[in-house]
Amino acid sequence: MAADWTQDPRFNHFWMNYRHGQSWYTKHQISLFRSKVVATDYENSFLYWLLAQSQKFGTQDGSLRSVEPLTSLAEVSKSKRKAKDDEIEMEITGDMLEFLKTSIKHKKQRDHINVSQEVTYINVDEIPVEHSASDSQNPVSASNLNETHYESYVEIYGENAPRIQAMETAIQLNFRRNCDRKQPKLWPNMPLQL
Numbered sequence: 210m211a212a213d214w215t216q217d218p219r220f221n222h223f224w225m226n227y228r229h230g231q232s233w234y235t236k237h238q239i240s241l242f243r244s245k246v247v248a249t250d251y252e253n254s255f256l257y258w259l260l261a262q263s264q265k266f267g268t269q270d271g272s273l274r275s276v277e278p279l280t281s282l283a284e285v286s287k288s289k290r291k292a293k294d295d296e297i298e299m300e301i302t303g304d305m306l307e308f309l310k311t312s313i314k315h316k317k318q319r320d321h322i323n324v325s326q327e328v329t330y331i332n333v334d335e336i337p338v339e340h341s342a343s344d345s346q347n348p349v350s351a352s353n354l355n356e357t358h359y360e361s362y363v364e365i366y367g368e369n370a371p372r373i374q375a376m377e378t379a380i381q382l383n384f385r386r387n388c389d390r391k392q393p394k395l396w397p398n399m400p401l402q403l
Contacts, residue, residue: 226396 362370
């Protein structure tokens with residue numbers, strides 16, 4: 210009987226990465242559970258407070274007298290917040306109005322741009338490895354890109370710019386040659402909520 214191919218030692222680094230992701234997911238689930246426990250603890254303390262308030266106004270036989278309705282913590286904090294809001298007096302200057310107008314205008318422009326831009330989703334299997342990091346939304350012509358790239362190299366490296374650019378080109382060609390020869394696949398994206 211043939212051994213399971215998934216247990217081959219060549220895949221150990223993938224399994225190590227997988228176990229690391231699973232342990233992170235487990236820790237995430239535990240912290241999510243703990244946060245839910247804290248939230249329910251707050252709800253329980255609020256219910257105990259309501260129960261104490263109702264018992265405070267009850268008679269000895271357990272029936273409630275007709276008293277003013279109980280106010281909740283939220284209502285009390287809301288009334289305190291309203292009182293604080295009433296105390297704030299602010300003088301609005303022309304500069305502030307101008308700032309608010311430009312801020313609103315910029316927000317409308319941003320929202321309009323976000324709505325107008327349509328996002329296209331591409332399957333990961335269809336993207337070659339060498340193009341996975343490129344910007345597919347804003348294609349730029351190669352000649353303009355090369356000119357600006359070379360100008361920035363001259364600014365940074367001075368007279369050594371051609372040598373540095375030649376070294377980077379050699380590394381890039383080596384990378385592409387290895388990609389063409391071995392044709393690697395991208396690592397799959399694991400969802401957190403399974």
